[in-house]
Structures are given as C-alpha cells and as structure tokens.
Amino acid sequence: MKVRKLFTLLVILALALPLVASCAPGPTPTPTKAPAATPTKKPPPTPTPVPEACAPATEGPLAGVDPRGQTVVWWHQHSRHREEWLLEKQAEFNATNECGITIVPENQGGYNDIRDKMNAGIATGEVPGLVVGYQNDQAFYALAGGLADMNPYIDDPTWGLTAEERADFYRAFLEQGVHAAFDDQRLGFPPNRSMEMLFYNQTWLEELGFDGPPTTPDEFKEMACTAAAANADGTGGFILRDDASGTAAWTFAFGGDVSNEDRTGYMYNGQATIDAMTFLKGMYDDGCAYFFTEGYPNPELAARHVIFTQGSSSGIAYYASDMEALGSEDVWGATAIPHTTSEPVMDIYGGDIMIPATTPEIQLAAWIFLKWFTSPEIQAQWDRCSGYFPTRASTAELLTDYVDENPQWGQAMALLPYGTYEPQLISYQAVRDAAQQAFNEIIQGADVKATLDALTKEANELQAELMEE
Amino acid sequence: MASNVSATYRATASSKSRGIDIGRVLTYVILLAGVVVVVVPFLWMVSTSLMTLGEATGRAILPRAPQWDNYVQAWEDAKFSEYFVNSVIVTAITVGGQLVFCTLAAYAFARMEFPAKNLLFTLLLSTLMLPDALRWIPNFITVTWLGRIGPIAWVNNWPALTVPFMASAISIFLLRQFFAQIPHELWDSAQIDGAGHVRYLLQVVLPISRAPLMTIVIFGFIGAWNALAWPMLVTNTPEWRPISAGLMAFLDEAGAHFHLQMAGSVITILPILILYFVTQKQFTEGIAYTGLKG
Numbered sequence: 001m002k003v004r005k006l007f008t009l010l011v012i013l014a015l016a017l018p019l020v021a022s023c024a025p026g027p028t029p030t031p032t033k034a035p036a037a038t039p040t041k042k043p044p045p046t047p048t049p050v051p052e053a054c055a056p057a058t059e060g061p062l063a064g065v066d067p068r069g070q071t072v073v074w075w076h077q078h079s080r081h082r083e084e085w086l087l088e089k090q091a092e093f094n095a096t097n098e099c100g101i102t103i104v105p106e107n108q109g110g111y112n113d114i115r116d117k118m119n120a121g122i123a124t125g126e127v128p129g130l131v132v133g134y135q136n137d138q139a140f141y142a143l144a145g146g147l148a149d150m151n152p153y154i155d156d157p158t159w160g161l162t163a164e165e166r167a168d169f170y171r172a173f174l175e176q177g178v179h180a181a182f183d184d185q186r187l188g189f190p191p192n193r194s195m196e197m198l199f200y201n202q203t204w205l206e207e208l209g210f211d212g213p214p215t216t217p218d219e220f221k222e223m224a225c226t227a228a229a230a231n232a233d234g235t236g237g238f239i240l241r242d243d244a245s246g247t248a249a250w251t252f253a254f255g256g257d258v259s260n261e262d263r264t265g266y267m268y269n270g271q272a273t274i275d276a277m278t279f280l281k282g283m284y285d286d287g288c289a290y291f292f293t294e295g296y297p298n299p300e301l302a303a304r305h306v307i308f309t310q311g312s313s314s315g316i317a318y319y320a321s322d323m324e325a326l327g328s329e330d331v332w333g334a335t336a337i338p339h340t341t342s343e344p345v346m347d348i349y350g351g352d353i354m355i356p357a358t359t360p361e362i363q364l365a366a367w368i369f370l371k372w373f374t375s376p377e378i379q380a381q382w383d384r385c386s387g388y389f390p391t392r393a394s395t396a397e398l399l400t401d402y403v404d405e406n407p408q409w410g411q412a413m414a415l416l417p418y419g420t421y422e423p424q425l426i427s428y429q430a431v432r433d434a435a436q437q438a439f440n441e442i443i444q445g446a447d448v449k450a451t452l453d454a455l456t457k458e459a460n461e462l463q464a465e466l467m468e469e
Numbered sequence: 470m471a472s473n474v475s476a477t478y479r480a481t482a483s484s485k486s487r488g489i490d491i492g493r494v495l496t497y498v499i500l501l502a503g504v505v506v507v508v509v510p511f512l513w514m515v516s517t518s519l520m521t522l523g524e525a526t527g528r529a530i531l532p533r534a535p536q537w538d539n540y541v542q543a544w545e546d547a548k549f550s551e552y553f554v555n556s557v558i559v560t561a562i563t564v565g566g567q568l569v570f571c572t573l574a575a576y577a578f579a580r581m582e583f584p585a586k587n588l589l590f591t592l593l594l595s596t597l598m599l600p601d602a603l604r605w606i607p608n609f610i611t612v613t614w615l616g617r618i619g620p621i622a623w624v625n626n627w628p629a630l631t632v633p634f635m636a637s638a639i640s641i642f643l644l645r646q647f648f649a650q651i652p653h654e655l656w657d658s659a660q661i662d663g664a665g666h667v668r669y670l671l672q673v674v675l676p677i678s679r680a681p682l683m684t685i686v687i688f689g690f691i692g693a694w695n696a697l698a699w700p701m702l703v704t705n706t707p708e709w710r711p712i713s714a715g716l717m718a719f720l721d722e723a724g725a726h727f728h729l730q731m732a733g734s735v736i737t738i739l740p741i742l743i744l745y746f747v748t749q750k751q752f753t754e755g756i757a758y759t760g761l762k763g
Contacts, residue, residue: 073705079718080546106705109717113701120609120702126624296526318526325523 054099057158062364069100070365072129075108083107085385101365122146127356129366134351135424138187148355149185153367172419173391177352179424180263188352189370192388194314196249196347197412198337201307203330213335217279220338225288227307237288238308239297242439244432246310248422249347250276253339259423266459269452277448284443302326313412317387334408336415348419389413427463434458518731525727543732547715556712559630560693566635567689575644576670596638605702608633629703640685647681683748684755691741712737
C-alpha cells in the first residue's frame, strides 16, 4: 500500500516537473530595487578591521555612505593569463586598500553570456557590484533600471577624480560612457580600449617605390592599386572589411559621424559616409580592393597576398604571430585609417566597467576599486598583460620599454589622442548587422545614397522601437 | 498477367545480373554525401587540433608537424581537470533524474487514465516548440526563488544545473511511444498475477525497454555534457561549471586560438564518442522501436 502511494506521488511529480520546468512562474521582477547582499548563498565575509582613513564623507551627495568592509563581485570576460593577472591584483587590492573592501573577480564567459546573466539578474535582483559590457549593453541595463549613474562618484569631492586626474583620461574615452539618450548619465567607465587600424607591409611598400604608409585616401588607393597590379591575380591591394566598425572608421576618417548631432540616433547618410563608401566601392571596382572571407586577414598580410588590411588593434599580437609562423622577415606596421581630415580621427572601442544598481555602500566600494584599477600604475601593468591600450595619457610614460619591444603597438598608441567613438545606442547591436548588410549591398552595386538612406531610416526606427519598450 | 510478371522479373534479374542496381547506387551516393558532411568537420577539428596557431589561422589542411603538446596545453589552460569532474557529476545526476521522472511520466501517459491526460500531454509536447533561450529567464527566476525558500542554494550549485532538465519532453515522448506499443495482454496477465502498476512497471515494462532507455540516456548525456548557456547563467564561479565552459578560455576579442580550441573540443567529445560506441546497438534499436525512424 505504501509503495502504491509512493508511486502515485512520484507519478504526479513526474507529470508536474516538465510543466514546472518549462513554465514556472517567478516572483514579480523588481529591476530597480537594489539587492541586499551577495548574489549567492555564501557565508558572510569575515569582518575586516575598519580603518578610520576611509570614513564616510560628511558632505556631498555621498555623505554618510560607508564603503568599509564591503564585498564587490566583478563579472568580467577575461580568461587565461588575463584572469590570472586579475586574481593577482585582486589579492593586492584586498590586502592593501584602506577601506577593507573585498573585490571578487569572476569570469562569466563572453560578453554575450554576461549580457544574458545581467538580464536574468536584473529580473531577480541578483546582480554583481561591477560588470563589464559594451555601451549598447549599458543602454539596455539602464532602460531596466539596472545601473547606477557614475557621475556622482566621479564628481564627488571626497571620492571622485581631481581635475588633474580627469584631464589625464583621453577625452573621447571618458565621454563614451555618457549617454545622451539617458539624460547624460555616465553608465560606464573605461578600463582599456582598442582601436580600428590600418595594417601595412612596409618592406613591400618600399619595394614598390613608396616611403611609408599612406595618410590620405588618394595615397592609399595609389599604393593599393600598385600592389594589386604587382600581384595581377585580383589580390594584393586591400582586404575590405564589411564590419560596422569598418564603416564607422572610414566615416570618421572622411570627417563625419554615424551618430546624429545629439547622439540620440543614427546618421549613416551623411556626406562623409557617402564619400567613404563611394571611395571604397571605387577601389573595389578598380581591382585595388577585394573581399577575403575564408579566414582572418592577418596570414594574408604575412604571406604578401595583400599589402593593406584593416581591423582591431587587439589583433596586433596575431599579426606578429603569423609573420613569425610564416617565416616572413618583412617589416610591417599599424597606422591610422587614411583620412581627409587634417589630423587622424580614430575609431576607438572596447567594453566599459559598469556599476549595477545595488546598495549605496556597494556602489561606492565598487567605484573605489574602479578608481584604483584605472590608476596609471595599474593600467600600465594591465596593458602589458592584455595588449589593450591605456585610457590615461600618463600611463604611456610607464610603458616605454614595452613600446620598444612592440613597435606596432607603440605606433597605434600614439594615435590614442585622436579617438572618437561609435554610437552608444541600445539598438546598436542590431544596427551593426544592418550596416554590414548595407556595406555589402553597396560593394555589389547598390546605389550608395539610397542604400545609406534606407539604412539610416531602418536604424532610427529600430532605436525608437527599443526605447519605447 | 503471368507473362507480364515474368517479363518484369526477367528484366530486373537481367539488370541485377549485370551488376547495376541504380537504386542501390543512388542510395550509396546519398549516404556517402552524408558521411562526408558529417566526417569532414570532425577530421578538420582533429587536424586543426594538431596545428600551430599560424597553420590554424592560415587555412592549412594538415599540420606540418603534429603539435601533440596542444592537448596538454588545452587541458591545463582550460582547467579541464576541474571542469571534467563537474560535468561527470552534473551529467550523472541529470541522466539519473531523467530515467526516474521521464519513465514515470511516460508510463502514466501511456498506461494510466486520469483527467486531462491528453491536454497535459499536448501541453508537454508544445514545450518542444519553445526555443531554449525563451525559458532561461523564467527558469532562472524559478531556481533563484527555490534557492531562497529551500534549505540549499540552487544558483551556483548542482540543483540549478540538473533539476530543470530531469524532465525532458522529448524523452517522455519517446518512452511513451514505446510503452504504448506493449501489448495489453501483458498488463492483463500481470493483473491476474496480482501485480499493480509499480510491479508491472518494474518487473515487466522496464526489462523490455532497455533499448529506448539507453536512447534517452544518450540524449540526456549529450544534452547535459554539452550544455553551456544555461550553466553559464546559473553559475558564478568555476566550482560547478561544466567542461564546455573551459573551451571559452580560448576565445577573446581578437579572435580564437583555434588550435587549442579544437584540441579542447576533441577532449570534450571523447566521452560522448565512447558512450555512443558502447551503446550503439541499443541506441539504434531504441530509435527504431520508438517510431522516431523515418
């Protein structure tokens, strides 16, 4: 009899489980409410001695907020040697910071995984003290009320940045986390950056009669066409990059922008974008540029299949590795995208660190760590480890020996003051796909102006739709 | 009529005797194409796993000198020794849970009568239409809530990784199809011998259901072993992350370390291959018996 009852119970459970697992209801999400404590059931941290040096401020917007003894979990995407370095720095910070703050860095996979976790976490209140993400992620989280505005922390007389420290950050890097679509809230802070670059084969350029890399589009085209003629098989010139960052970089180089004036929408149909796309299409039509879709462009540069490629500065190590792997003794370099402007305008990009909405104490503790992490001394160490660029000008002085060892990295770093950035809008992930499609359509022969008009319209509609939700 | 049949037979026999059976040739050509589609990516993975980074990114077909060290480096860099144990535990609990809950649910749907049985079964099948990503947030909210009210934490622990997958709609469907084919006479005989549902299930149904049970073991094993998105969502530390999480160590913003990633992939799929080779016969029978075969 007992067995029968047990069986009945198990059968009911077995029938209910699939439905519960698929459609289980949850508590009403309260995204704007800050969670009270750490994300999982962990024993509370051992109480840390409270030093007086870190006492709460008595005035300003953060008056009375006590960061002492807080634990800050940091969700990041760094793995292998970068993660190992972060763990070393964690130990250093935890042992030396005057506030008794405990930082806990946790690798949460890639940016996509972190986005999924944040969206789920905002729904349940299980968010960390710090999280990495791109600017469009910031817009998503902000729309759900999941992020803290960092302006009060940066501006705070007690805990903020001094005027000197603020001026030390490259202007564009610091601006990139400020969102016009969210009342100019500062939703992210830059720990590092990468940049859209032109890679070139210096040895081959010299063999073709050129002194060095181009600075203007006309020079660029002449060099690429000469190399293409030398190869005489459709390769040799420039490998086109259809990524949205490529389109943005060329627009910047032609003196325009893909964001509208107040940065709340898109403007892919400005004259600069039209000129840039027309220029690239002309190169393609003249046989001086081509698509290469079977792999990465770096081995192509190393094998002299192409004289120019374009991509992220984070690929510098891969170019170096391919040069070595293919036994090439050619000198190669990284330079600005050829520009019509008097000075280069460089497309800089990279994930920010954000402070999710938790408690005032955790948020302040998170900012204190972030300030330490972006100090020049720590940045210099981080850049050596990661290959990223610093976000503060004074860091360069601490990297002279590294630049000597990595000349292409040094060439690129010299261009950091000329940085500008792509849209920080909530729809940018989807718009990037549309921009890529538009680029391909143009190269295949679609009308440049009409295609870019359509792209601008589609992008702005997408933006409006997402902001309404 | 007889002469027509005879003529047809002679024509067929004549064609066969010349050694040309077009239907059979066509079948083999299609099968061969299928084999190529399946095997080439596998061979590419193994070949790339033995290359240098330069060869892997440079589209080489074969390594110049096999880099066996890639396997050692992949194992160490991806912390596979740590993740491997997690995957074994999580997979064992998930598959064990599936065997219990799916068997009971399938038996109830196949052999018992209760109100709204067909409606519940339809609801269950309809969950197959939902993309996994659509269930993440509701399931995450559920496991978080269960962790808050229960005696142990669910997030960052084995329950969140296993319990939501213990009832698999496809496995329940598969077993139900098989159980429904068992002749009623067996149930009648069992009843005459005084057996109830429990004894009938344990002593009659399960012993003759080895093949479909092995099929759901394999499906469950593959699903649990390869899971990545959900485990990443419900774990915050490596403590309970599965082996597939280790593969992410070879990806960064600048690109993938293909050679190490492929070496890691070979390591991660080995247990699945071994399981499949061991249970191949039962798996094939299971697919045939449960009507999944086309």
